[in-house]
Amino acid sequence: MVPRSRRSTMAAALLAFAVAAVHNCGQAFVLTRVPLAMGASSAGAVATGARRDVGGTRTPISAIASPVTTKEIQTVGNVEEFDRIVARPKQVVAVWFQASWCRKCKYIGSRLRRLDEHLPAYLTNNLVLVSIDVNKVAEVPQRQKIKDLPTIQFFVEGKEVGSYVATDKGEAFYSNMERHLRAAQEDTTEE
Numbered sequence: 001m002v003p004r005s006r007r008s009t010m011a012a013a014l015l016a017f018a019v020a021a022v023h024n025c026g027q028a029f030v031l032t033r034v035p036l037a038m039g040a041s042s043a044g045a046v047a048t049g050a051r052r053d054v055g056g057t058r059t060p061i062s063a064i065a066s067p068v069t070t071k072e073i074q075t076v077g078n079v080e081e082f083d084r085i086v087a088r089p090k091q092v093v094a095v096w097f098q099a100s101w102c103r104k105c106k107y108i109g110s111r112l113r114r115l116d117e118h119l120p121a122y123l124t125n126n127l128v129l130v131s132i133d134v135n136k137v138a139e140v141p142q143r144q145k146i147k148d149l150p151t152i153q154f155f156v157e158g159k160e161v162g163s164y165v166a167t168d169k170g171e172a173f174y175s176n177m178e179r180h181l182r183a184a185q186e187d188t189t190e191e
Helices: 004-022 041-048 077-088 102-111 139-143 173-189
Strands: 029-031 048-053 058-059 065-069 073-075 092-096 128-135 151-156 159-165
Touching: 029 041, 041 058, 073 102, 077 092, 077 128, 077 139, 092 102, 102 173, 159 173
Parallel strands: 073 128, 092 128
Antiparallel strands: 029 065, 048 058, 092 151, 151 159
8 A cells, every 4th residue: 555645646746747738738727626635546537537526426627627718829821821811801910920940939829829818808809810830831921021030910901010029028028919919909990
């Protein structure tokens, strides 16, 4: 028999593994309720996606985790699709030029998905986020004269209204995004 303190440590490690596995599947989760004392059977239940309550019932992992709000980022596959998306009427389109090998791009991608949490709703409600991998769709970055990664360009009804090389971190990123989105919003109300 494994000592109780070691079982608790094992259970905590399995819980962390299960949450990390869920997070790495492309969805972010925040733990809202975790049992304080877990035996070996509970640890196995967590590892398989379920938890054993005191009453002996199993609860799916989705019941102890709640999703975090994330903004969807559309991926552009060709020039025609890019032209169609940026020409949307009465919407601000933020085009994020990135590459799979770029570490800063990955960081900015995680920040872009959380814009709803950091910016006022009136700035993000009519915002469309678009991603272009410069290695897969080389014509668009060449046409848009992209020199640095990650770059975010802002469009209103097909017209570029701003550009931003997004290399800052933390709140500075959200401040710069807010400034550019406010300017782009003004362009949507002028027309």
